[in-house]
Amino acid sequence: MQGMDKETLLKLVCDAGVVGEGGAGFPAHVKYDTQVDTVIANGCECEPLLYTDQHIMGRHSAAIVQAIQALMSVTGATRGVIAIKRKYQDAARLFTQAMAGTSLELAQLDNFYPAGDEFILVHEVTGKTIPPLGLPKDVGAVVANVGTLVNVKRALENIPVTQKVVTVTGEVARPAVIEVPIGTPVAACIESCGGPTVEDPVYVLGGPMMGRIVENAAALATEVITKTNGGIIVLPRGHYLHTTNTIPLEVLQRQAAVSCIQCRYCTDQCPRYLLGHGFETHKVMRAFSAGIDAAMDAVQAHMCCECGVCELFSCPMRISPRRVNVLLKQRFREQGLTYKGPRVVNPSQTALREYRKVPVERLAYKIDIARYMEIHPEFSETRPPAQVRIPLHQHIGAPADARVKVGDRVKTGDLIGRMAQGALSANVHASIQGVVTAVDRSVTIQGD
Numbered sequence: 476m477q478g479m480d481k482e483t484l485l486k487l488v489c490d491a492g493v494v495g496e497g498g499a500g501f502p503a504h505v506k507y508d509t510q511v512d513t514v515i516a517n518g519c520e521c522e523p524l525l526y527t528d529q530h531i532m533g534r535h536s537a538a539i540v541q542a543i544q545a546l547m548s549v550t551g552a553t554r555g556v557i558a559i560k561r562k563y564q565d566a567a568r569l570f571t572q573a574m575a576g577t578s579l580e581l582a583q584l585d586n587f588y589p590a591g592d593e594f595i596l597v598h599e600v601t602g603k604t605i606p607p608l609g610l611p612k613d614v615g616a617v618v619a620n621v622g623t624l625v626n627v628k629r630a631l632e633n634i635p636v637t638q639k640v641v642t643v644t645g646e647v648a649r650p651a652v653i654e655v656p657i658g659t660p661v662a663a664c665i666e667s668c669g670g671p672t673v674e675d676p677v678y679v680l681g682g683p684m685m686g687r688i689v690e691n692a693a694a695l696a697t698e699v700i701t702k703t704n705g706g707i708i709v710l711p712r713g714h715y716l717h718t719t720n721t722i723p724l725e726v727l728q729r730q731a732a733v734s735c736i737q738c739r740y741c742t743d744q745c746p747r748y749l750l751g752h753g754f755e756t757h758k759v760m761r762a763f764s765a766g767i768d769a770a771m772d773a774v775q776a777h778m779c780c781e782c783g784v785c786e787l788f789s790c791p792m793r794i795s796p797r798r799v800n801v802l803l804k805q806r807f808r809e810q811g812l813t814y815k816g817p818r819v820v821n822p823s824q825t826a827l828r829e830y831r832k833v834p835v836e837r838l839a840y841k842i843d844i845a846r847y848m849e850i851h852p853e854f855s856e857t858r859p860p861a862q863v864r865i866p867l868h869q870h871i872g873a874p875a876d877a878r879v880k881v882g883d884r885v886k887t888g889d890l891i892g893r894m895a896q897g898a899l900s901a902n903v904h905a906s907i908q909g910v911v912t913a914v915d916r917s918v919t920i921q922g923d
Contacts, residue, residue: 481508481549484631489894491630492702492902496639497521497528497591497620500703500870502894502901503627507546512615514552515600516543516624518559518566519584521591522682523835524844525642525706526852528621529563530652535625536569540579542624545631550617556600558582560590587832588684589782593618595746604825607752607778607818622705635888635904639700643668644850645709646676651855656887656906658863658920661689661698664707667857671709677717679708683844684783688720699917701869708847715843719786719795724767724802727795732764734792741785741796747778749828751820754778756785756796763799767806776803777814787842788833863906864919867892872899879918883911891918 489504497517516539520528532539539557547555557574559566561583570581582600584590594605596618603614611618619627626636639657641664644650648669655664661680665671678695679686686708689695710717722730735757742748742755754775763770770776779800786795807813839845868874875892885891885905892903905920913919 479545479548484545484549487630487633488627490902491626491635492904493623493626493630493636494702494870494901495620496622496703496705502870502872502899503623505899507550507617509612509617510551511612511617512552513554513556513601514543514546514550515596515616515618516557516621517591517596517618518557518621519591519596520560521589522684522706523588523839524644524708524847525682526652527640527642527705529566530854531622531625531640532559532563532566533569536566536573538628539621539624540570540573540577542627543579544577545627546617546619555579556582558584558596558600560584560586562586585832586835588784588835588838589746592746592780592782594750594780598750604750604820606820607754608814609818636702637887637904637906639702639704641700641704642706642852644852645847646671646673646711647709648672649855650850650852652852653855653857655700655857656859656863657700657702658865658906659700659860661700661707662695663860664700665709668855673711675712676709677712677714679710679716680704682706683708683716683842684787685781688717699864699866701866703869722795727799728763728766730794731760731799734794735760735764736792737761738791740789740791744784744789744831744833746782746784747780748824749831751822751824752778753817753819753821756800759800759803760796770803771806773803774807774812774814775816776800777807779804784833788838859907859922862919862921864917865891865903865906866917867903868916869903870901874916875900875903877914877918879911879914881911881914885909885911885920
């Protein structure tokens with residue numbers, strides 16, 4: 476496998492529909508088509524409460540080691556690093572065994588947020604800083620989530636991406652880590668864990684810091700598991716994370732105008748600023764306080780990584796710089812506005828970085844999830860759902876083109892969506908065996 480040529484590996488990864496599982500789903504065959512010095516396996520599980528990557532590392536350490544060696548071979552990397560948190564002692568033991576006789580290194584990071592962010596991880600492992608709005612390859616690195624690497628190993632065995640490991644936790648009867656077919660209804664995942672333990676809950680898809688709020692059961696009924704889902708958190712309605720993430724735009728603007736004291740805490744504790752980026756989110760808030768139109772000149776909001784440290788940890792007034800930055804970035808995309816400012820790194824800003832890392836335990840108390848931190852979900856076998864609805868757009872770039880029609884019979888692993896030609900895209904495969912019952916922006920399959 477280490478001797479596999481680059482063209483063959485990239486084709487197998489492309490055919491299997493592998494995308495980045497730790498972020499927005501960047502097609503892996505494009506990401507790995509590069510030459511770098513260092514390949515980093517990311518097992519730091521950035522978000523609190525999630526155990527998905529820990530489960531994957533516990534079951535597939537050998538596959539991760541083999542996949543990272545394959546990537547080193549095709550990217551020309553001379554250094555391979557598996558990065559985990561120091562507290563993951565079981566994973567450390569398994570990786571030490573699997574790495575025996577190789578040149579791979581094990582990097583063990585402190586338990587801070589956001590340790591699993593690509594920019595942070597590259598700096599921790601290599602000492603280099605990715606420039607603003609840059610990519611790891613700009614400093615000679617490639618970062619791959621451990622779940623993605625397992626799928627790379629499977630791709631080399633001609634096994635496409637059809638399953639996803641997900642943490643289900645919070646206010647559920649039996650918190651668990653489950654592995655389900657892609658396209659499984661999120662509601663079915665929750666029910667497989669015994670259902671909610673509170674009346675009228677709300678749901679977070681993803682982690683507590685960067686996840687997306689789903690307001691009610693009706694909205695939840697439209698949600699399915701995709702290649703990038705890593706967690707489902709059930710919370711009581713009115714929880715701090717619920718109220719913070721659902722403040723209307725006009726209220727956000729009034730809060731910025733009345734409550735923002737320009738203390739700079741949002742900037743001074745911003746992980747990007749502490750890497751030396753010229754991103755000062757307090758200045759974005761200053762502009763936004765005059766209204767959305769005035770803030771449209773604050774194009775530095777492009778540099779926000781949306782980690783949530785500013786609004787969920789730093790801000791003493793409990794206002795929402797992250798949501799403001801996200802809103803502005805959306806408006807910039809709609810109007811075709813790009814950041815044309817300097818992309819230099821200012822090393823002097825990193826002087827206090829070691830002292831401003833956000834401890835996960837303290838963060839948990841700030842966002843009112845400490846009560847769930849002692850939950851350690853175990854793996855739970857689940858039955859495949861009777862029906863899946865598989866989106867054709869589970870990745871950055873263009874949606875896949877449907878390759879099936881209503882009435883077609885498919886087997887698990889059959890290609891149902893071919894990557895869009897001439898565009899950044901990824902293949903999509905059937906996750907269960909059955910009959911296609913609907914084709915639109917998704918492919919619905921009724922299982923046998």
